[in-house]
Amino acid sequence: MAGNLIEITTDNFKKEVLNSEIPVLVDFWTEWCMPCRMVSPIVDELSEDYKGKVKFTKVNVDNNTQLATDLEILSIPVLILFKNGKELTRIVGANPKSYIQEQIEAALGK
Numbered sequence: 001m002a003g004n005l006i007e008i009t010t011d012n013f014k015k016e017v018l019n020s021e022i023p024v025l026v027d028f029w030t031e032w033c034m035p036c037r038m039v040s041p042i043v044d045e046l047s048e049d050y051k052g053k054v055k056f057t058k059v060n061v062d063n064n065t066q067l068a069t070d071l072e073i074l075s076i077p078v079l080i081l082f083k084n085g086k087e088l089t090r091i092v093g094a095n096p097k098s099y100i101q102e103q104i105e106a107a108l109g110k
Helices: 013-018 034-049 065-070 097-108
Strands: 024-029 055-060 078-083 086-092
Touching: 013 024, 013 055, 024 034, 034 055, 034 097, 078 097, 086 097
Parallel strands: 024 055
Antiparallel strands: 024 078, 078 086
16 A cells, blocks of 8 residues: 555544545455456556545455445445535446546536
C-alpha cells in the first residue's frame, strides 16, 4: 500500500471517512481480484495528484465483510467518493485513470 493510502476497517471507517474534513476516496478491493490489481496503481497515482485535497483509503472486503455489506458493495473493485459523510459518486469496475479523474472532479464540483 502506498504511503498516502490509509487502510480502512470497520473500526476506523467513521473516523477516517465519515468524519473527515476533506473528501475521501475509498477503494474496495481484495487480493485475489485481478481488476482490483489493475486499479490499485491508478489509485496510488491519484493519491499523489490530489494530495491534501482528497484522502485516499483502501478497504479489503475479505477482512471487512460487514462494512462491505453495509455499503452494498456487490462487486469489486468499487471506488466511492465521500464528502461530509455522504456518498458523492461510486465508480464500479476497472476504469482508466482519466475516467476516474473525471468522476472525482465532477463529484468535487457538486
